[in-house]
Amino acid sequence: MKKILVIQTAFLGDAILTLPLVQFLKEKYVDSKICVLAIPSTSVVFEYSPFVDDVIVYDKKGSEKSILSYIKLIMKIRKENFDEVYSPHRSVRSTIISFFSRANLTVGFDISDLSFLYKKKVKYEKSDHEVKRNLSLAEFNFDNDWHILPIVNSSKVDNEKFQEIEKIDGKKLIAVAPGSVWKTKVYPKEYFIKIIEQLIQQDFFVVLIGGKEDQNLCEEIEKEIGNKIISTAGKFSILESIEVLKKCSALICNDSAPTHMAMIADIPVLTIYCSTIPDFGFYPYNKKSSFISFDELSCKPCGIHGKKECPIKTFDCGYKLLPEKVLSKLQEIISV
16 A cells, blocks of 8 residues: 655645645545645644545644654654655755655655755746646646645534524525735725625625634624624634535635635635735636736735735725725626
8 A cells, every 4th residue: 555645734725725636646546545744723624535544733833843843753754654755835844854754755846945855846836726736746637627626524513503504594695704814915894894785785694704813803894794794703613614605605705715615615706815916826716716806006916925014004905906896706706
């Protein structure tokens, strides 16, 4: 049995975008055992993937951030005797783990830190989608369609939390994810409120989703709108949020993890780009989805991840993208 390790210790969105690679590897090597190295906050998407046999959880910013813990992790991985190691993650730590795994084949991107340590380097194509880039690590035949949607068995969740949502009768549900870790990715709250008010007039019931870091923002919006909206931010797990999305007609969100969660749910998503751009390769890629961005700015993009605040204090990338434009684009994808 071929033993394969996939290293992805980045954020939730990156973890979800690694699943198509895992799924392809399992298809390519049917009898293989596939293990994923992940961080605690994203491990669940791999644990509930039917293509992953084992998950090694590495708490690199918490209980295992010491050098000693890192060495113990390397020794643990070495003892597993992996045949092949694939690392979409491009950090120094990931490269060193791959190198010391003693696998027959280690594969990483040419822009990875210490990339010369990989036995095989693959060109990181900046113009490609992240899913396509990741698939290139495993010699995917691009004569075939690369748009592989991630699969997670999210239905194995406690449905008691959904009772309040399931009581909503006669309304189409639409999800809104207004938050992001990066502040310059966050579309203005007052614009989201205008969009939500219009959706309510169109007889939609709005469900706000997000993590604990988004809870205050979502509750502020919920309080201002009233009883035609419900916030699950900080209350629902990743899997539960995916199940919510499956019940929705569409999702509106920033350039953040919910975009990729919607790919698991396979629903239409409209991703709003403020300080970042779709060309970075993290746009929604199912046939039902689209994105919108105000690009007539010399300062955009100001960084691949966004920033804690607008460097020039104007945030024109958000404010000049009017809610009327977003609503018009949303109507296009819902009516398809």
